[in-house]
Amino acid sequence: MTIFDYEDIQLIPNKCIVKSRSECDTSVKFGKHTFKLPVVPANMGTIIDDKLAFWLASNGYFYIMHRFDEENRKEFIQTMKKSNLISSISVGVKNNEYQFITELKNENLIPDYITIDIAHGHSDAVIEMIQHIKREIPETFVIAGNVGTPEAVRELENAGADATKVGIGPGKVCITKLKTGFGTGGWQLAALNRCSKVARKPLIADGGIRNHGDIAKSIRFGATLCMIGSLFAGHEESPGKIIIKDGQAMKEYYGSASEYQKGERINVEGKKILIPSKGKISATLKEMQEDLQSSISYAGGKDIESIRKVDYVIVKNSIFNGDWS
Ligand SMILES: NC(=O)C1=CN([C@@H]2O[C@H](COP(=O)(O)OP(=O)(O)OC[C@H]3O[C@@H](n4cnc5c(N)ncnc54)[C@H](OP(=O)(O)O)[C@@H]3O)[C@@H](O)[C@H]2O)C=CC1
């Protein structure tokens, strides 16, 4: 098994077929809808809230609302539906979530997308929740995760998942590798590559993306979408609390399995960091789009599909130029 991660890979350019990068189309179809970018902000408490979800949906971007404000989820779906926007929520796997899904059916509040969001997604708990959602509200597109192996992708797809989220522990505020010894941290891109060999449905690469070029690399190794936390943290719209440190405005970014999200120190697998305040999220999305258009042009194509088959080299620990310092 060849092991590599984002920083170890460089994609090899093909002859350019466009006159301007603006000709390159970064849009992606996911489920029944098409979105401007193959990117989704992480469904975490310091990354997304109702207001940002509304803005993203209104502006043609995919979003997944987190599951940590359980009481508000029905009202959230109602608001999005009334505004003719896509509704995309998260659920867990505890008993009350089964009842919640049945209530959505009974109250005709059918979300367009539901993400089953737990740490160790290769489990009967997730398989049973996929089956429950598909039984109750079959028209909803189900994203299940997180997993790190081809076997898990196959099982969740066979259970009825419409997409699978890959990534156990590569996240910026993740301490799963340190606390448990397990995961795809340090070889997330290779894990995605392995999963893509068996996947029959879309994969979401989740965690470990540190640079915009990593989006193209994720697509090359099998992702339809990338879920991103840290690069979206710290914006004006990000829900994290502002902290002034040494005179500089910073924003909190913490893990969903951290004591800050959980409110208690039990089964903690996440930490908190401070991210320098960054300005508007629209500026980051614009730059991501420009960079991805450029990636497409280097791939020798006009759309995202052209990235999927480009050649690559593994350059382990050998990049001493072209970095940020
Ligand atoms: N992508 C990643 O690498 C990771 C992401 N996270 C994020 O943190 C949040 C909390 O995750 P999670 O703890 O799963 O959510 P929950 O605390 O809601 O747990 C979900 C259910 O799964 C059980 N469970 C959780 N982990 C395991 C395990 N390793 N083995 C058996 N059962 C398990 C829990 O029981 P019990 O608590 O009693 O074990 C609970 O019943 C999520 O948003 C998740 O995405 C967390 C860790 C890794």
Ligand SMILES: Nc1nc2c(ncn2[C@@H]2O[C@H](COP(=O)(O)O)[C@@H](O)[C@H]2O)c(=O)[nH]1
């Ligand atoms: N192991 C943990 N992983 C977590 C936790 N909270 C979120 N996450 C995962 O991280 C990604 C975001 O990664 P980033 O590198 O882009 O910042 C997120 O989508 C989750 O899958 C956690 O507490 N522990």
